Amino acid sequence: xxxxxxxxxxxxxxxxxxxxxxxxxxxxxxxxxxxxxxxxxxxxxxxxxxxxxxxxxxxxxxxxxxxxxxxxxxxxxxxxxxxxxxxxxxxxxxxxxxxxxxxxxxxxxxxxxxxxxxxxxxxxxxxxxxxxxxxxxxxxxxxxxxxxxxxxxxxxxxxxxxxxxxxxxxxxxxxxxxxxxxxxxxx
Amino acid sequence: xxxxxxxxxxxxxxxxxxxxxxxxxxxxxxxxxxxxxxxxxxxxxxxxxxxxxxxxxxxxxxxxxxxxxxxxxxxxxxxxxxxxxxxxxxxxxxxxxxxxxxxxxxxxxxxxxxxxxxxxxxxxxxxxxxxxxxxxxxxxxxxxxxxxxxxxxxxxxxxxxxxxxxxxxxxxxxxxxxxxxxxxxxx
Amino acid sequence: xxxxxxxxxxxxxxxxxxxxxxxxxxxxxxxxxxxxxxxxxxxxxxxxxxxxxxxxxxxxxxxxxxxxxxxxxxxxxxxxxxxxxxxxxxxxxxxxxxxxxxxxxxxxxxxxxxxxxxxxxxxxxxxxxxxxxxxxxxxxxxxxxxxxxxxxxxxxxxxxxxxxxxxxxxxxxxxxxxxxxxxxxxx
Amino acid sequence: xxxxxxxxxxxxxxxxxxxxxxxxxxxxxxxxxxxxxxxxxxxxxxxxxxxxxxxxxxxxxxxxxxxxxxxxxxxxxxxxxxxxxxxxxxxxxxxxxxxxxxxxxxxxxxxxxxxxxxxxxxxxxxxxxxxxxxxxxxxxxxxxxxxxxxxxxxxxxxxxxxxxxxxxxxxxxxxxxxxxxxxxxxx
Numbered sequence: 130x131x132x133x134x135x136x137x138x139x140x141x142x143x144x145x146x147x148x149x150x151x152x153x154x155x156x157x158x159x160x161x162x163x164x165x166x167x168x169x170x171x172x173x174x175x176x177x178x179x180x181x182x183x184x185x186x187x188x189x190x191x192x193x194x195x196x197x198x199x200x201x202x203x204x205x206x207x208x209x210x211x212x213x214x215x216x217x218x219x220x221x222x223x224x225x226x227x228x229x230x231x232x233x234x235x236x237x238x239x240x241x242x243x244x245x246x247x248x249x250x251x252x253x254x255x256x257x258x259x260x261x262x263x264x265x266x267x268x269x270x271x272x273x274x275x276x277x278x279x280x281x282x283x284x285x286x287x288x289x290x291x292x293x294x295x296x297x298x299x300x301x302x303x304x305x306x307x308x309x310x311x312x313x314x315x316x
Numbered sequence: 317x318x319x320x321x322x323x324x325x326x327x328x329x330x331x332x333x334x335x336x337x338x339x340x341x342x343x344x345x346x347x348x349x350x351x352x353x354x355x356x357x358x359x360x361x362x363x364x365x366x367x368x369x370x371x372x373x374x375x376x377x378x379x380x381x382x383x384x385x386x387x388x389x390x391x392x393x394x395x396x397x398x399x400x401x402x403x404x405x406x407x408x409x410x411x412x413x414x415x416x417x418x419x420x421x422x423x424x425x426x427x428x429x430x431x432x433x434x435x436x437x438x439x440x441x442x443x444x445x446x447x448x449x450x451x452x453x454x455x456x457x458x459x460x461x462x463x464x465x466x467x468x469x470x471x472x473x474x475x476x477x478x479x480x481x482x483x484x485x486x487x488x489x490x491x492x493x494x495x496x497x498x499x500x501x502x503x
Numbered sequence: 504x505x506x507x508x509x510x511x512x513x514x515x516x517x518x519x520x521x522x523x524x525x526x527x528x529x530x531x532x533x534x535x536x537x538x539x540x541x542x543x544x545x546x547x548x549x550x551x552x553x554x555x556x557x558x559x560x561x562x563x564x565x566x567x568x569x570x571x572x573x574x575x576x577x578x579x580x581x582x583x584x585x586x587x588x589x590x591x592x593x594x595x596x597x598x599x600x601x602x603x604x605x606x607x608x609x610x611x612x613x614x615x616x617x618x619x620x621x622x623x624x625x626x627x628x629x630x631x632x633x634x635x636x637x638x639x640x641x642x643x644x645x646x647x648x649x650x651x652x653x654x655x656x657x658x659x660x661x662x663x664x665x666x667x668x669x670x671x672x673x674x675x676x677x678x679x680x681x682x683x684x685x686x687x688x689x690x
Numbered sequence: 691x692x693x694x695x696x697x698x699x700x701x702x703x704x705x706x707x708x709x710x711x712x713x714x715x716x717x718x719x720x721x722x723x724x725x726x727x728x729x730x731x732x733x734x735x736x737x738x739x740x741x742x743x744x745x746x747x748x749x750x751x752x753x754x755x756x757x758x759x760x761x762x763x764x765x766x767x768x769x770x771x772x773x774x775x776x777x778x779x780x781x782x783x784x785x786x787x788x789x790x791x792x793x794x795x796x797x798x799x800x801x802x803x804x805x806x807x808x809x810x811x812x813x814x815x816x817x818x819x820x821x822x823x824x825x826x827x828x829x830x831x832x833x834x835x836x837x838x839x840x841x842x843x844x845x846x847x848x849x850x851x852x853x854x855x856x857x858x859x860x861x862x863x864x865x866x867x868x869x870x871x872x873x874x875x876x877x
Binding site for chain 1: 320321326376379387389403406411412
Binding site for chain 1: 783784786787789790793800801802804805806807808809811812813849850853
């Protein structure tokens with residue numbers, strides 16, 4: 130008989146899986162901070178942490194993390210059949226399923242999230258750099274893209290929230306006759 | 317040492333995997349025929365077969381098929397860790413990684429391919445219907461979406477080709493003063 | 504000098520634009536109801552209305568509606584340059600920018616929203632059917648896809664919410680030893 | 691009566707539109723060269739030009755360019771209705787329809803094209819930088835993303851082709867007992 134998995138169980142599995150694979154919420158939040166700091170002076174690390182946590186609440190994100198890290202783990206244990214085993218093991222240059230899986234949940238946060246994802250995928254900032262650098266038998270073909278995806282989504286989510294706050298502030302300012310602030314493009 | 321897998325090996329693995337999982341090129345071509353026949357009177361089954369074969373030549377498509385059928389197989393053997401095992405086994409309603417993976421290669425064939433994919437995913441025509449109907453221990457959570465993806469892509473590819481041929485024909489007709497044909501929307 | 508448009512102004516423009524183009528929130532909610540009723544017995548129309556309203560709060564959705572309906576209006580007035588004018592006017596079969604623009608905001612609601620969008624784009628249910636049927640000089644090349652997009656997103660959003668409620672209910676049931684309900688695939 | 695626009699007319703309109711908006715095929719090829727040179731020693735500029743030309747043959751790409759540059763032109767002439775006029779004019783930070791429209795045709799070239807697009811959108815290399823820097827009354831809100839899209843697609847297309855050539859070369863090498871070359875990730 131088939132079992133329907135409660136959302137709570139899925140969420141807990143995702144968080145403990147990230148820990149197992151060596152990634153903390155702080156690691157991801159650090160990337161968000163690096164991406165948003167140039168556009169938002171005085172942005173707090175705690176706001177970045179909150180944004181990462183909110184993204185990790187999403188079913189699409191959770192499922193993608195479970196699938197991607199499972200494939201990484203199976204590749205580490207040599208359990209995939211050929212030629213997939215070799216493709217994942219070598220993080221083959223033209224293999225794109227890792228990006229595709231990660232992109233699925235990025236779209237949820239707007240086209241800015243998609244471009245940020247592309248940027249992170251190329252620049253490999255923070256923990257993404259560490260994951261991309263092979264150490265021992267560890268395989269992170271899917272994980273590095275998933276982390277870029279979560280960071281990009283959390284970054285876009287934060288940019289939208291900060292804009293909303295800025296507008297509320299500007300509205301108050303307008304009433305008092307103060308000059309309006311604006312927010313730069315490229316968030 | 318890491319091995320770079322030659323494209324030929326990947327392609328052969330995909331074709332034999334489809335056979336293993338019970339899907340023939342004819343099965344997929346039949347869906348393409350059903351989708352295109354209303355818009356293209358006199359369309360040939362062989363043209364549908366050729367279009368499916370051309371789509372199966374694409375690296376993105378091949379990789380998605382290898383990944384998706386691997387996950388189905390591992391789920392059949394109970395090799396996935398929980399809760400992913402239960403989610404894939406039950407083809408859980410809000411699990412979307414199967415569609416995401418399949419969609420990645422659909423985009424390559426234009427937005428018409430994307431809407432056709434959505435249509436097939438709901439209507440479950442031909443072999444997709446058969447795969448979606450559980451038989452014994454077989455798990456096709458990923459495969460049904462992958463087949464819908466290949467059929468949608470081949471269908472869109474064919475619509476574009478037929479339009480090109482129609483234009484060439486119209487150009488000749490125009491020179492000879494004959495009336496121009498048009499092609500209907502919703503291909 | 505450049506003016507930053509407040510979110511409130513954007514939102515109001517979207518709602519009045521929909522009215523101008525002949526689409527009510529009820530029209531869209533009706534499609535959501537038709538899509539969700541088979542999977543959720545006893546679903547209320549008011550829940551569908553709320554879901555449509557929530558989707559219309561999203562910036563990505565609002566911007567897409569402003570751009571798409573602007574292009575429809577400009578085409579009606581013959582203000583687009585050729586050959587775009589003819590392409591939009593005739594809702595040209597292989598023109599896909601209308602679907603692309605509409606898809607951008609659909610992704611935000613998961614891959615289920617994408618397949619529902621594809622389904623609606625083919626089946627043309629309710630107001631989408633009416634918009635797709637040319638009347639006088641009205642051009643709705645972009646609008647019909649945008650409405651399908653909002654309906655698909657609202658439908659997916661509702662399916663996710665109902666699942667959350669179902670889980671909360673099941674959790675209570677489990678404590679009391681009652682049998683668990685499940686939700687069907689294909690939402 | 692509605693007119694079906696021949697593909698040839700669409701293509702010519704796109705090429706002359708790019709010239710009108712100040713972008714040459716060389717400009718785009720230069721970006722492709724910058725993106726691919728690190729991974730492919732000895733790559734020729736002519737191969738980059740050919741790849742850009744091939745991407746510009748695609749209907750999805752052509753339609754997106756016609757729509758995007760039309761909106762830029764209408765904004766320059768102050769012909770869009772408010773608040774869209776202000777949003778496009780100011781290239782508003784959280785406006786994403788420009789990226790969405792451009793992304794539609796990028797998907798056709800694989801997930802590598804998508805990440806390259808994101809990278810270009812952030813880094814603004816070559817002509818994209820020039821377009822992004824406001825000069826006089828020129829508005830290029832859509833054009834810069836479209837150029838990034840064409841460059842990313844041409845870049846990905848080239849990477850796939852070069853890989854095919856490399857494999858053919860390796861196959862010959864293998865027969866002669868020579869060492870195989872590999873191609874780096876991140877193309």
